[in-house]
Amino acid sequence: MLQTQEITDYDYQRFRRFLESACGILLGEGKQYLIVSRLTRLLRDENIAGLSELMSAIEKGQPRHLRDAVIDAMTTNETSWFRDGQPFETLEHVVLPELEKLRGTSLRIWSSACSSGQEPYTISMILSEYARKNLSSRLTSSQIVATDISASMLVQAKKAEYEEVALGRGLSDMRRKQFFSRSQDGWKVVDDVRNRVSFREQNLLQGFSTLGKFDIIFCRNVLIYFSTERKQDILSRMALSLNRGGYLFLGASETISGYSDAFDLVRTPYSTVYRRKD
Numbered sequence: 037m038l039q040t041q042e043i044t045d046y047d048y049q050r051f052r053r054f055l056e057s058a059c060g061i062l063l064g065e066g067k068q069y070l071i072v073s074r075l076t077r078l079l080r081d082e083n084i085a086g087l088s089e090l091m092s093a094i095e096k097g098q099p100r101h102l103r104d105a106v107i108d109a110m111t112t113n114e115t116s117w118f119r120d121g122q123p124f125e126t127l128e129h130v131v132l133p134e135l136e137k138l139r140g141t142s143l144r145i146w147s148s149a150c151s152s153g154q155e156p157y158t159i160s161m162i163l164s165e166y167a168r169k170n171l172s173s174r175l176t177s178s179q180i181v182a183t184d185i186s187a188s189m190l191v192q193a194k195k196a197e198y199e200e201v202a203l204g205r206g207l208s209d210m211r212r213k214q215f216f217s218r219s220q221d222g223w224k225v226v227d228d229v230r231n232r233v234s235f236r237e238q239n240l241l242q243g244f245s246t247l248g249k250f251d252i253i254f255c256r257n258v259l260i261y262f263s264t265e266r267k268q269d270i271l272s273r274m275a276l277s278l279n280r281g282g283y284l285f286l287g288a289s290e291t292i293s294g295y296s297d298a299f300d301l302v303r304t305p306y307s308t309v310y311r312r313k314d
């Protein structure tokens with residue numbers, strides 16, 4: 037069993053460098069306990085004695101799935117429906133009407149760290165609600181591309197099936213009735229909401245221009261884990277991935293200030309959001 041005190045400083049630094057270069061996550065000093073809590077099970081399953089052996093195995097690329105399994109275990113996948121509430125009010129009442137006027141057609145939206153799917157499905161629910169209130173809207177045929185680095189999160193997200201507890205986090209009774217149907221293992225997102233969303237694996241450190249251009253990008257609660265240089269790089273590439281007048285949503289504790297001057301900060305009655313500068 038892996039113990040905090042058995043992790044040498046040498047192996048800890050080696051692991052930190054690996055994690056940062058593989059997925060951007062900066063592990064601060066003194067976080068050996070995180071390695072223990074997140075990797076003990078994996079090491080046991082893979083029959084690996086400790087961090088030194090793990091690093092050697094990753095460097096050799098044997099077994100092949102090990103690198104991704106470690107990244108998977110080290111990422112924080114915390115999410116919920118309509119997370120923080122207000123940004124989704126901004127989406128519905130400010131961003132969608134403005135972009136519908138500007139483009140007059142369906143939109144392309146990117147949920148760039150989608151975890152188990154709550155964020156892209158929330159966006160899709162907002163589109164359904166928007167269409168119900170604006171009968172002539174053409175935004176119902178909008179497309180949401182949802183990506184994440186974690187293959188296991190993407191499997192869950194694609195399944196679109198959630199247990200009672202997960203449903204309890206952020207959903208009103210009304211939305212639960214409208215947007216879910218009972219399934220064998222819990223609750224399944226209805227087809228209308230599900231069909232707008234497609235999923236793909238994407239590491240934000242790597243090029244994402246092949247995903248095409250978007251009108252709106254959600255990049256919420258992921259940049260917080262990255263270094264200044266990584267944030268600057270990702271935000272400048274996201275600006276290039278946005279169509280003219282496109283919007284960027286960040287998490288409640290995240291900002292572009294100090295990282296990018298490619299966006300204007302827009303204050304709405306609900307939250308702040310960023311618009312690509314022309």
Ligand SMILES: C[S@@+](CC[C@H](N)C(=O)[O-])C[C@H]1O[C@@H](n2cnc3c(N)ncnc32)[C@H](O)[C@@H]1O
Nearest residue numbers: 059111114115149151185186239240256257258
């Ligand atoms: C805390 S969750 C945020 C989920 C959602 N955006 C929200 O705000 O509720 C962070 C997600 O970022 C993903 N992630 C971490 N590093 C990543 C990277 N380099 N590229 C893409 N996704 C990454 C994790 O797998 C995780 O699902």
